[in-house]
Amino acid sequence: MKIRLQNWLSSCLPFMKLKLVHKLIMCALLLIASIGVQAQSDVTVKGVVKDTVGGLPGVSIKVSGTLRGVSTGEDGSYTVTLPRSGKLLFTMVGYKPKTVTVADFTPNSAGIYIINTLLQSDENALDEVAVVGFGTQKKASMISSITTINPKELKGPTSNLTTMMQGRVAGMIAYQRTGEPGSDNAQFFIRGLGTFGTGKQDPLILIDGAESTQNDMARLQPDDIASFSVLKDASASAVYGARGANGVVLITTKSGEAGVTQFKIRSENALSANTKNFQFADNITYMKMANEAALTRNPQAGLPYLQTKIDATARGDNPLLYPNNNWIQQLIKDYTINTRNNLSVEGGGEKARYYVSGTYNIDNGLLKVEGLNNFNNNIKLNNLGVRSNVDINLTKTTTASIRIFGQFDDYTGPLLGYDENGKRQGGGQRIFNQTIWSNPVLFPAMYPSSLSPFATHALFGNAVTPNNGLYVNPYAEMVRGYSESNTSTVQTQVELTQSLDKIVKGLNTRLMSYLRRYSYFDVSRSYNPYYYSATEQPDGSTGVQLLNPGGLGSIGEVGTEYLNFVPGDRDVNSVFYAELAANYNRTFGGKHAVGAMLITTMRNYLSGTANNLQLSLPARNQGVSGRATYGYDNRYMVEFNFGYNGSERFADSNRFGFFPTIGFGYNVSNEKFFQPLTKVINSLKLRATYGLAGNDQIGNASDRFFYMSEVNMTAGDYGSTFGEQYGYTKNGVLVTRYANPFITWEESEQINLGADFKFFNALDVNIDVYRNKRSNILTPRTFIPATMGLQAAIRANTNKAQNEGIDFATAYNKTFGSGWFAQLRGNFTYAKSAILINDEPTFPSNEYYRSRVGQPTTQEYGLVAERLFIDDNEAKNAPRQFDGTPGLNYGGGDIKYRDINGDGIINDQDIVPIGLPTSPEIIYGFGGTIGYKNFDFNFFFQGSARSSLFINSQNIAPFVLNGGSQNGLLSAISNSYWSEENRNIYAMWPRLSPNFVANNNRTSTWWMRNNNFLRLRSIEAAYNTPQKLNQKIGFKSLRLYVSATNIGYISSFDTWDPEMGGKGLGYPIQGTYNLGLRATF
């Protein structure tokens, strides 16, 4: 240090001749210059930046007056070199900036300055901003109900962001129904389901202002997220006009920070396993009960399984002749390994800054693959994402942001299926379904190839069904082929911001536009398996017989040894969007804060895969929105928002709608009279908003133009044929939609009351209560009698629903002495819906319960099951159930329903609302972080309450042969069922049957279960390497962690994971056990 000072002095010598004043100035200048050029004279400063919770990663540390800067590592540690006289400026979104003068500290023995500092997390910071619709707003003056989530909270061992939201966002109802890679998006609704029309119910998702799908959001990496806001009330979402009524999720991605290039890497390896597999009864029980099922319905019936077969199976005789399969074990692996990697680079200078990131995730399925084919029919989802955000200062007042991202999913897996709505669904779902929909004892998965030495194909096991078909062999279904699908999204976005401060102080304009292309396709390749059945030869050996060789006597689909190609679905679309906005923000006289925003937007969507003329036309939106705010002395705030926009879907006269809102805020804690209380209540703000928002995504996608009729001029079903040889055929004409120019969007009238507290500088509490009234819900008119002869429903905006509830969020932050810190948070969402007006006929007074008015929008309707009939005689003397014949269609051991309207017949008129809604009314979560020095431990519990689950009894009805599918036997059924010996009228399963019993398959309280659960959603234990070690290995920071998700749950329902609701036979939700590291260098 001394030597360096001397050098510097000597470098000053040539100037000594000049005037002293000049000399001094020049030296000072040189001093400054030399700092910029060389660092020899610098001191090293190290330390840890913390907030009340613990180490803060990502804090930007700038050396005042220079471009030099670093940011803190995972544990909040940093190292920076600067002149001893320099100052460090610590900044971070959500915290008060802090300046530290190095000279105020003394170096340690090694000459290093240790500067640990605490940043004040202060949401009431006057300059703190939050992302709101089309802009940002100071949090202190924010009136709308907006939940902002720290992106850190969304980090978890999953490659699907949507699965991280359950219980973490106050005001969001979210649940995940399946765990299949590629299809595992959680469903989420803001403040519950506000509408019960057929249209869009989920929120508008905007990523950097670009309308995005749930899949886009799912693939977004939390590492790339700068902010995550959920706009909940009309005041927040009105600027989105006719698209905002379901709430809005606003996400912005990170921009580059000027400074030295910084690399961040995250790499994780996770073990993923089913949270719960369904449990089968053993196969001896299966066969015995199958026999019982046949006999109990028809004492003369032939036995499906001979006692000799049962005995031989029990003894474990030749498994080719006496197969004993547990398809779950044979098809499904115990676990699979997934990897996730994310790398980002950021940096730049005054003119331009960049943030570039890349993601590569691999998610594997749980299907067992043996080397039968050279193709992989397990699920493998490769997800590649690239994002480049560049900000350029074009002039001093103009900045340009160019954001480009590409998102690519490559999927291979078993043959894809379609769900009940005809949408593509993952092949894993199908395989899981088939593990239960397959007979376990009739054939093995495969015979050894030695049994048919000349066959050049695999010898799959099968048998002939009573109706001369083949059974489903789930193993063959799994390995017979594979599907590939590719999804690509590419988007380029340009945003220009022009400050007009020079013309009008506080005014700036912004132009943003993006172009987005999406494509999806899938192809499937499969062969038809050759099926064999085994027979015992006279010499006692086992022989096999080919069942489907083709030709006479061949059964089922004829086998092929070669792959067939099936062209799959394609989806191509393009979106162009532009918005032009002006923003004005200025404070006059220190007390009068005035803000205004005005924006016009236009959007054009074009699908390249529409299958009719009307759908092929572009979908467009256009609108003007605005916001005006006024705040007085940070105490009284008023805000006005509006959206005025339209959609091509509606008739000219109803095309544009106006959605205004007004809101008031009152910072009580800024009042003088409140001052005595501020020791306890540090801040208190009261908010109230009222206004309208709309939803134009109503009806089905195929109902684009309500104001136009749609006519099929070549409807084959409505044609006729004449002529001696039936030679003259003409197709007919079918009206598929009648023109209705009056149809318009749904309108949501929303009122929100909120209060934000902070107690003891540690405990934050936010409460919002709200009531939304959704009107103009599109529904078919029910007063149209059949005698009108209409061939398409007439619909109108008649229905109305209400949603009300409470969002509650709390957070507690505290740092204790001796290195301990704790952060606890919890939130609670309660959303209850009720139908206010339903277009329905006037039901007679004894059937008042058939009216949906007053019921929740997702209320399930069904029969009230009293119990099981004791015997046929009781059934004969009870009210007749549907048009069945007691003793024939139903009888003892079948479900006895209640005759609600007392007309002596059980029929559809006895259907009442049963249970709670299928979508939960309460979602809550709580968790926290506890840390000690370099260690921290996170945990998070999440719960769901007030919903019902309905078992689809057909899906699990044992022994029923449905096509080639013959259901297995769940142990839940074998443990509790009605039998002639044990007439348990409250058994879980009614009397067994080899056929579907329509009487028992109806939706009823019998199949209703409480769907409440509380699950340990995640835990994480992490170790942040100490600074010394980091320097040795060349990292700025390094965090090693183990984490796990979906570790366990408490629920009264135990047949499958309760979160899956009624879809329990699908691909189960995954529990993951993860090992990861995050490093900055």
Added chain:
Amino acid sequence: MKIKNIKINKIKGNIKGFMLASCFAATLLSFSACKKYLDIVPDNVATIDNAFTMRIEAEKYLFTCYSFLPKDGDPFYNVGMLSGDELWVPTQEWDFVSYAWRGARGGQNSADPYMNAWNGSYQGGGPSDRYGLWKAIRNCNIFLENIKDETKVRDLRLDERSRWIAEVTFLKAYYHYYLLRMYGPIPLVDKNIDISATESEVRIKRMPFDECVNYISTLLDESVSNLPVIITDRTNELGRITRPIALAVKAKLLLMAASPLFNGNSDYANFKDHDGVNLFPTAFSADKWKKAADAAKTAIDAAEAAGSKLYEFPGSTFKLSDTTNLQLTLRSAITERWNIEHVWANPNSRTDFLQRTAMPKLATGGASGDARMQLAAPLKIAEMFYSSNGVPINEDKIINFANKYTLRTALKKERFYVKEGYETARLNFDREPRFYADLSFDGGVWYKYDSPSNSDENTWFVEGKYTQMAGATHVGYYNETGYYLKKVVDWNMVNSTNGVTYRDYPWPQIRLADLYLMYAEALNESEGPVNGVFEYLDRVRKRAGLKGVVESWNLYSNNPSKPTTKDGLREIVHQERGIEMAFEGSRYWDLKRWKKAAEAFNQSITGWSVFQANTADYYRPRTIYTQNFVAPRDYLAPIKNYDITVNPSLVQNPGW
């Protein structure tokens, strides 16, 4: 210099900012002018107007109106076939779920009625339930409104225009008639109600029965004059409506209106709508029978003038016995395409499925679904057919059927009816030719074109006992009574190793024999046993190889005076009609309009013990089901409760 630069930059910045701001302001101002941005729909998107611009498009709409004609050639959609007691299907509803048959088993209900033609549900709307009849009527009205407007479809010739109008007027009448037959009094929709009509406008009422009949009859009269007498362009138009068809339907309408169910039925004396209007005629009117007779005669005359005759088999290249040739006459009267007896055949309802469900399995090979033999005649229907003497089996004084369930072995002379040497029930011997033409049974001969002997000797016959070829071994493709339905299966049906071929035929909606019997019935009711009655009855009997009514009863009946009284002759007419029209879906409607359904449909359905392999066991009559018909409720179909809730102006049928 630096200062200058800054200034320039500043000015530049200002200019840029100003330009941006101006652009922005301009965009905002021009916004209202941009409303066209949302006008994306190009011209020429198809609307209903496109259907009536050119003849070629309008013809599609004409065919649309035709497409709603009930598919009576299909056992699922012909209400009469399985709703009553004439045919029975396997109890195990495997691959054969018929709601008509569920109705026959007492399942009819008002919550969700079966064979609901009103809404088009539960098979009442035809395939996929897409053809609810009010929809049909709306389409007819749309067509008529547009085609009657001569400024539309300018390239349509006037004569063709009036023919099309007549055809659709007929269809509109027919759809109303079909509903009237099923529900009794119905609302009449002469003009379509606009889509934007208010609640009160759409709530239309049921009209009194006579008014309905008058309305339909007027529509038919309107159509008659412009309909062609015969179809001349057989290649392209055969199956379209002709004048004899319209007259025949009118005869059916008036016969129904004259029948006891609708003519002075005291059960419905108090059936009124909400305004107190009687929906049923309270007093009996003999004049209605007269009108029915006249209408039937007019229809017969028109049909005969157009060339209709009772069908006779012209013979074939094979050398066949007279017995077999008579059999083929009787069978082909139904199954021969477009034969001269078919007054109205509907090419849009063909019969492949009907034949497949009727045909027993006679040969090995082929898939089990090729010959499903599900349609089965109960024993009482088999017993309904006359003895070989042409009188009821319980009246025959020559041939004794007292031991009808005992066993007998077929003699050589009986080999064209029953396999020689085969042991079967007494009931299956000494029966009239129509018995053997319409039905087959265990041991019964089933002559087909592909007879292995190329003749009617040593030809196909049915083996129906359990474990036999046509036995009840399959889970769902079996015959529940042991009487297989031969009448509807064309004799060109072929079984080969490549599978099975049925030669389909357009379903005969109305046959001349039907008109003859209708006339005989109406004439007897209005004038008693006059010559005209016997003349037309005997034409049908003669074709079936039987002697005339008077002669047969004189010679063979133990009740020879029966044909001499109106009441006695009525019984004879009814039975003759039951036999001649068997399995065509007529019996169910006939028994209802005669008010005899309560008697017939409250009996047991019986058949042989088809699950027995042993001959003696097999021929034990077995009760399959005991029907329950609630009178007067079940005479009229229920309107779905929901429709009554939706339209409170409707009244529900009595008892529902």
